[in-house]
Amino acid sequence: MPSHKDNLKKRAELEGLLRSLRSACAKTRGFKGASIVFGEGPAPCGLMIIGEAPGRVETRLARPFVGRAGRFLISVLKEVFEREREDFYITNVVKVWPTVETKRLKTRKPTKEEEGFFLPYLLKEIRIVEPQVVLAVGKTAFSNLAPDEDFTPGSWVSAGGRLIMPVYHPAYLLRRQKYLEENTRELKAALRKVKARLTAG
Numbered sequence: 001m002p003s004h005k006d007n008l009k010k011r012a013e014l015e016g017l018l019r020s021l022r023s024a025c026a027k028t029r030g031f032k033g034a035s036i037v038f039g040e041g042p043a044p045c046g047l048m049i050i051g052e053a054p055g056r057v058e059t060r061l062a063r064p065f066v067g068r069a070g071r072f073l074i075s076v077l078k079e080v081f082e083r084e085r086e087d088f089y090i091t092n093v094v095k096v097w098p099t100v101e102t103k104r105l106k107t108r109k110p111t112k113e114e115e116g117f118f119l120p121y122l123l124k125e126i127r128i129v130e131p132q133v134v135l136a137v138g139k140t141a142f143s144n145l146a147p148d149e150d151f152t153p154g155s156w157v158s159a160g161g162r163l164i165m166p167v168y169h170p171a172y173l174l175r176r177q178k179y180l181e182e183n184t185r186e187l188k189a190a191l192r193k194v195k196a197r198l199t200a201g
């Protein structure tokens with residue numbers, strides 16, 4: 001069990017990391033003035049959930065994974081782990097909403113440059129949170145954490161000294177309604193493997 005003092009130290013480290021990210025964004029074209037959606041949850045934390053980037057709803061509420069796809073993933077997590085959202089540390093690789101300007105802002109995939117800008121902050125965030133397992137939600141998260149590995153949802157990978165479980169991104173699952181039931185079963189099976197590993201300590 002981490003001591004109260006350790007928890008406070010980690011909280012202060014995360015706040016420091018957010019401050020340095022804010023100041024780096026303020027100096028960088030493309031991120032100046034952008035709303036940052038930082039990670040949230042306990043630190044240390046056994047399970048760290050890492051997605052691609054916040055979307056419209058996440059940016060409005062300044063919280064990761066609170067839009068439709070995020071709520072779907074979190075509901076499955078809660079069911080499998082029999083835990084609350086607050087028990088997990090949740091974050092993204094890219095911490096601002098990548099958009100294209102049409103009549104209304106639309107979500108796009110982050111560029112490699114954007115991912116590269118945010119990756120050192122994510123790696124520091126992981127070091128602070130010290131998860132036993134990282135859930136890499138979607139290919140973007142996975143390829144940043146394990147660049148030399150193939151994306152095989154449901155199969156353990158060890159990279160950068162961390163144990164990583166890749167899963168399909170919930171937005172992708174929700175777009176394929178026809179396969180949603182089957183894909184949700186597979187997602188639950190992957191999460192049960194994570195749960196078994198966490199319980200095993």
Ligand code: URA
Pocket residue numbers: 050051052053054055058063064065066067069070091092137171
């Ligand atoms: N998709 C992600 O990858 N992250 C979020 O926070 C929301 C949707």
